[in-house]
Amino acid sequence: MKPRILSGVQPTGNLHIGNYLGALKNWAKLQYDYESIFCIVDLHAITVYQDPAELRRKIDQTAALFIACGIDPKQSSVVVQSMVPGHAELAWLLTCVTPVGWLERMTQYKDKAAKQESVGTGLLCYPVLMAADILIYQANCVPVGDDQSQHLELTRDIAQRFNAAYGETFVMPETRLPTVGARVMGLDEPEKKMSKSAEGPNHSIGLLDPPSLIKKKIMRATTDSNPAVDFETMGPGVANLITIFQAFSGWDDASVKSHFSGLRYGDLKKNVVEAVVAGLEPIQHKYAEIVADPAYLRGVLRESAERVMPFANATVNLVKSRLGIYTAA
Ligand code: TRP
DSSP: OOOEEEEEEOSOSOOBHHHIIIIIHHHHHHTTTSEEEEEEOHHHHTTSOOOHHHHHHHHHHHHHHHHHTTOOTTTEEEEEGGGSTHHHHHHHHHHTTSOHHHHHTOHHHHHHHHTOSSOOHHHHHHHHHHHHHHHTTTOSEEEOOGGGHHHHHHHHHHHHHHHHHHOSOOOOOEEEOOSSSOOOBOSSOTTSBOOSSOOOTTSOOBTTOOHHHHHHHHHTOOOOSOSBOOTTTOOHHHHHHHHHHHHHHOOOHHHHHHHHTTOBHHHHHHHHHHHHHHHHHHHHHHHHHHHTOHHHHHHHHHHHHHHHHHHHHHHHHHHHHHHTOOOOO
8 A cells, every 4th residue: 555645735825836846746746656635724724814705716726726736636635624524523632632832832823823913722723733634644744844844743742642542543644844846935035935925026926927927026036246147156046046947947957057157147037937937837727727617626626525535534433432432423
């Protein structure tokens, strides 16, 4: 049996080239070596207020983009978290073995809570729901960015605590940080990882941005005070543009170095625009096909949910029986 991987993305903000190069593109490769589940975690999204109509649109858009980026729904399950009730149910059961201090210590919680006047309980319990997403499928491996490492450690702590108190129940999931794939930084602030929630109009390149917008954003990207590309002294903005070029073009280091050394930034940027536009073209084309046929996407989401539900239910029932409570009839 193939090992199982699971990962998740919130259906908020705009999926961008950083999400593609750092995550989705790798998932599309991994899906052939693993039994794969990719979740659209809408129950996580509602830990802060979301406009309902907009959220629904974003759930479908995220699912369509997963597929447009190469996730094959015949090979992998594309699961909307809210369509599989076991996620929320297991989260409650796990909440009951999770000390509140563990949750208050999470850095993402502390950052988010600091920005809110009143902090919802859901925000505090967010990592328990994430643990449930992973443990409900007994996932062996979870590919995530390093910003999620702490949540993964917590997932293992919760699983261990449950196993110790009630008997071996959960498989210990491993974190899989990206080894290949690019870490893409914000175009306007190249010291920070490209983020879905950043505000700046030129921060990220959305997977659905039209070529004219891609061009505008890249031409405005932060560089440095050198006049042209110098691999010895270049700042993070120029390095980021070259990373993006290389990831989309597939050129090797030697070709990139000889082509770009001494090139003026205007020309560098034109090259990056071309590579990004060409790289996103097939994704945007596929996306357009998917949204032209809403019944197809609904079918994929229903089939995926039906495929994983028996397994999710089995885990929930096992956990409930370990706890001594009734399982669903
Ligand atoms: N918290 C993750 C993020 O913001 C999203 C997520 C939810 C997730 N459940 C998951 C990631 C399970 C991996 C596995 O990126």
